[in-house]
Amino acid sequence: MLLEDGSGAAWACVDAALLDVFRGDTAVHLARIETALDGSAHPADRALYGIAATIAAVIACEFDRAARFAAQAARDGDGCAAEVRTLSRAAAIMARAMAGGDGAAGAGTGTGTRADTGTDTRAGTDGTRTGTGTGTEGTGTGPDPDADPTAEDDAHALLHRYFLAEAALSSGAFERADALIASAGLAPGQIARDESASASAEHTRADGAAVALQLLAARSAAFHGRRDEVIAIAQGLQQRASIVPPRALTVLLAIGCYGAAVTGDRDRSTALAETVLTRTRGDVNYLSVGACLYVAWAFRTMGQLQRAAALLVSAAGPTLDRCKVWDRALAAEVLIEAALARGDRYRAGALLRSTGALARYAVAASSVSRARGAVALSAGRLAEAQALAAASVRLDENAGASTEVLRGLLIEATALSALPAPDPAEAAARFHHIAREADATGNEAIRSVAARRWRELAAASWSGGPSALVGDRSVMTSRQRAVATLLVEGHSNAAIGQVLFLSSRTVQTHVEDILRITGSRTRSQAARVLGVLRVVDARALTARQREVAELAAAGRRNAEISAAIGVGEKTVERHLAAALKRLGIPSRTALASVTLEWSGTPADAGAADAGAADADASVGLP
Numbered sequence: 001m002l003l004e005d006g007s008g009a010a011w012a013c014v015d016a017a018l019l020d021v022f023r024g025d026t027a028v029h030l031a032r033i034e035t036a037l038d039g040s041a042h043p044a045d046r047a048l049y050g051i052a053a054t055i056a057a058v059i060a061c062e063f064d065r066a067a068r069f070a071a072q073a074a075r076d077g078d079g080c081a082a083e084v085r086t087l088s089r090a091a092a093i094m095a096r097a098m099a100g101g102d103g104a105a106g107a108g109t110g111t112g113t114r115a116d117t118g119t120d121t122r123a124g125t126d127g128t129r130t131g132t133g134t135g136t137e138g139t140g141t142g143p144d145p146d147a148d149p150t151a152e153d154d155a156h157a158l159l160h161r162y163f164l165a166e167a168a169l170s171s172g173a174f175e176r177a178d179a180l181i182a183s184a185g186l187a188p189g190q191i192a193r194d195e196s197a198s199a200s201a202e203h204t205r206a207d208g209a210a211v212a213l214q215l216l217a218a219r220s221a222a223f224h225g226r227r228d229e230v231i232a233i234a235q236g237l238q239q240r241a242s243i244v245p246p247r248a249l250t251v252l253l254a255i256g257c258y259g260a261a262v263t264g265d266r267d268r269s270t271a272l273a274e275t276v277l278t279r280t281r282g283d284v285n286y287l288s289v290g291a292c293l294y295v296a297w298a299f300r301t302m303g304q305l306q307r308a309a310a311l312l313v314s315a316a317g318p319t320l321d322r323c324k325v326w327d328r329a330l331a332a333e334v335l336i337e338a339a340l341a342r343g344d345r346y347r348a349g350a351l352l353r354s355t356g357a358l359a360r361y362a363v364a365a366s367s368v369s370r371a372r373g374a375v376a377l378s379a380g381r382l383a384e385a386q387a388l389a390a391a392s393v394r395l396d397e398n399a400g401a402s403t404e405v406l407r408g409l410l411i412e413a414t415a416l417s418a419l420p421a422p423d424p425a426e427a428a429a430r431f432h433h434i435a436r437e438a439d440a441t442g443n444e445a446i447r448s449v450a451a452r453r454w455r456e457l458a459a460a461s462w463s464g465g466p467s468a469l470v471g472d473r474s475v476m477t478s479r480q481r482a483v484a485t486l487l488v489e490g491h492s493n494a495a496i497g498q499v500l501f502l503s504s505r506t507v508q509t510h511v512e513d514i515l516r517i518t519g520s521r522t523r524s525q526a527a528r529v530l531g532v533l534r535v536v537d538a539r540a541l542t543a544r545q546r547e548v549a550e551l552a553a554a555g556r557r558n559a560e561i562s563a564a565i566g567v568g569e570k571t572v573e574r575h576l577a578a579a580l581k582r583l584g585i586p587s588r589t590a591l592a593s594v595t596l597e598w599s600g601t602p603a604d605a606g607a608a609d610a611g612a613a614d615a616d617a618s619v620g621l622p
Contacts, residue, residue, distance in 0.1 A: 005081045010040070010048035014087075014159070017055040018208025022245035026060035026285055047077030047088045054091045059286040061322035063099040070095035087156055090163035097167035098324040100361055158184055158193060158209035165216050170324050172363035172399050174220060181217045186210055188217075188229070189236010191244060206243045215251055215287075222255045225402060225441050230255055247287035250279045254294035261298035262403075264444030264478075269298050280315070289315050289322050293331065300334050301445040309338035319354075329355065329364030333371040340378045348375055366395035366404060373411045377418075385415040402437075406446045409434050413450075417457065428457040428469050439474040451475040455517075462516060470519035473530055480517070483510040487523060488531040490590020523589040525555035536583055538596035545579040546596070552576055553591045 013033060020029045033056055037049035050073025057066035070092040077088035154160075161184050168177035186193075191210040214233055221229035234252045237244050257272035273295045280288040292315035299308035312331045316322045320331050332355040339348035352375055358364040373388035389411035396404040413434060417427035431454040438447035454475040461469050473481055479500075486496045493507040500507070511523065520526035538546060544565075551561045558576075562569045576588060585591050 006044035006048045006084050007042075010036075010045040013052045014048050014055075014156075016208075017052040018059075018159075018162075018212055019206060019245065020208075021056050021059040021285070022208060022211065022247055022287060026056055030056035030060055043076045044080040044084050047073045047080055047084050049073075050076060051088055051091045054095050058095065058098060061284060061286055061289055063095070063324055067092075067095040067099040083154065083156065087160055087163070090160050090167075094163040094167040094170070097170040100325040156209075158186075158207060158213060162209040162212045162216070165213065169216055169220060170326055170363065171361075172326065174223065174400050177216065178220055181213055181220065184210075184213050186213060186217075187236065188232035189214065189234075189239060191237070191240055206240070206245075211237075211244065211248050215248055218252060218255055222259060223403075224400060225443075227259055227442075230259065245287075246279070247283075247285060247291075250276055251287050251291045251294075254291035258294045258298040258301070261301040262445060263442045264448075266302055269302065273298060277311075284322065290327075292316070293323070293327055296331070296334065300337070303445070305334065305338040305341050309335050325358060325361050326363045329358045329361075329367035332358070333367045333374075336371045337374060340374060345375070345378060348378070362395075366392040366399070366401070366408070369395065370404070370408050370411065373408070373415075377411060377415050380418075382415045382418055386412050389415065402441060403443060403446070406434055406438055406443065406450075410446065410450060414453065417453065424457050424461055425468065428454050428461075431457070432471055432475055435474040436472070447474060448478070451477070458517070471517045476514065476517060480510050480514055483507060484514050484526070484530050487511060487514065487589060488527045490527070490585060490587035492587070520555075522555055522557065524552065524591065527589045528553070528555060536585070536596055538583060540582045541579050541596075545575050545582070548572055548575040549579040549583070549591060549596060552588045553596065 013036060017029070017033070030053065033049060033053045037046060037053055040046045040049055050069050053069040054066045054073060057063070057069055070088075073088040074092040077084045079085075080088075161180050165177045165180040168174070168180060191214060192205060192207045193210065214237060218230050218233045221227075221233070230252075234256065237249060237252060241249060253272050254276045257269050257276060260266075260269035260272060276291050276295050280291050283289075292311055296308040296311045296315070299305075299311065312320065312334060316328075316331055320328045323331055332351060336348045336351045336355075339345070339351060352371055355364075355368055355371065359368040369388050370392040373385045373392065376382075376388060377385035389408045393405050393408035393412065396402075396408060409430065413427060413430035416422060416430065417424075431450045434450035435447050435454060438444070438450060451474065454471060455477075458469045458471065458475075473484055476484060482500055483496055486499070493504040493511065496502070497504050497507045502510075511526075514530075515521070515523070515526050518526045518529045520529060538549070541549060547565055548561055551564060556564070558569045558572045561572045565572075580587070580591065583591075583596075
């Protein structure tokens with residue numbers, strides 16, 4: 001092996017680094033790698049040991065130190081073989097992004113643009129250039145870390161992709177991160193390049209980069225609400241549990257804890273939180289700290305702000321220095337929310353001032369802006385709160401951060417509703433929009449808050465007489481939603497109360513609220529508003545039954561139907577009863593949630609009339 005290629009021992013150290021620190025004591029491994037680094041004289045070996053030290057420092061949550069190791073590794077590797085040079089530069093991009101530089105440019109399109117003002121992404125904390133080119137990639141005479149120069153059959157292709165994907169995710173370049181992860185070609189749960197998705201774990205040796213990519217994929221999928229992807233990854237890794245680092249499995253449990261909280265499954269979220277916190281207690285490791293962050297997000301989602309704040313300080317440190325910049329900004333936002341919730345505006349302000357420096361990082365800017373908006377809202381500076389929340393929404397929309405967009409919209413709508421002369425219709429419309437969006441993505445926590453605010457505005461509006469405020473299922477309480485689901489199916493109050501363990505009187509109260517929320521006069525109208533229409537074959541109905549059924553489905557009362565078709569109310573009642581029986585529908589309320597499908601000609605309908613005499617007689621029709 002040529003000197004510029006690096007020694008076998010140095011490459012072996014790089015190859016083992018991720019799994020070693022995922023499984024063991026990061027401080028011990030980092031000290032061992034530093035000893036090898038200090039004893040190396042050749043630049044290629046120094047670059048490789050520097051890459052391994054970068055990995056160990058990242059997993060030890062020492063991000064500034066990792067950036068220094070990586071910057072020096074990139075300088076040492078600059079004149080070495082292409083693979084050494086490429087990998088060291090990719091490690092530098094990752095470390096800088098995690099420490100607070102913008103890794104998106106370095107993991108981007110290779111245009112040579114700067115990530116932040118006057119600073120090269122390939123530089124360490126001292127700002128020293130590591131290449132001869134210009135811009136973040138420093139292409140010069142060497143390969144661009146983002147041009148994917150690592151061949152598909154290269155043993156370090158996965159590690160190269162992991163470095164760039166971690167950089168992209170750390171700096172908020174989520175689409176780029178997803179593309180890099182997908183380009184690795186790993187099936188969900190696959191933890192080695194040379195295994196099939198169904199390979200037996202006992203015959204497979206885990207690849208640390210593959211494990212890391214799976215965790216990044218799970219985190220990105222969770223961030224974007226792609227729960228099926230998270231489940232597939234978790235199942236795949238669980239099948240290989242015997243060779244997967246236990247900390248990696250704990251991260252997936254933590255993501256599941258957060259997902260359960262988002263969807264309103266408090267019992268499951270609480271149970272998973274207990275398991276995760278038992279496993280991670282006192283463990284200063286990137287995976288364990290990350291798992292605790294997800295549990296903290298779950299606590300916040302369930303409204304346990306003080307518990308979330310306490311966990312964040314315990315896991316990430318009093319200054320949150322065990323978090324990379326993006327997570328630090330999100331964690332600081334939770335600490336500020338918790339301070340405001342307990343009325344400690346002084347502490348909230350102090351925390352906000354301490355996070356001011358984070359705002360210069362694009363990935364943290366939305367969290368800082370949203371936190372500033374929350375503080376302004378608590379102080380009654382409503383216009384300022386609206387403006388700051390709107391700014392955070394724009395940033396999060398660009399990043400595809402749907403949950404954070406909704407959080408910003410909540411602050412904005414709350415500020416609007418608190419104005420001295422608010423427009424209740426506009427404020428209600430905003431809360432309604434937030435509730436619908438949260439409902440569509442399964443975010444029960446945000447939906448319930450927006451729904452409560454909408455109902456408060458609606459109640460004030462209703463107290464003054466008829467109101468134009470009309471909502472839907474998304475703004476109802478969880479109990480109202482349960483009653484509404486059964487109402488749409490056409491069940492009586494007694495039947496609904498039987499399965500929900502409620503009295504008929506309580507059910508009726510909920511039904512009245514549902515009618516008021518939906519602006520409906522009758523249960524049938526409410527069912528039509530709330531139901532997902534299903535098609536029912538109505539060819540068995542006579543022409544008169546069809547006429548009556550269509551009017552009833554539209555929410556018309558018997559008296560209105562009687563006047564419309566020129567028959568008595570009793571006759572309408574009998575025709576409707578016969579139609580419901582033939583259609584197999586329990587009530588006129590349920591009829592409102594179906595579409596009656598007619599195929600055939602009037603002659604067919606006439607034949608049906610003639611052939612239906614016996615059935616008519618059974619319900620007393622003439």
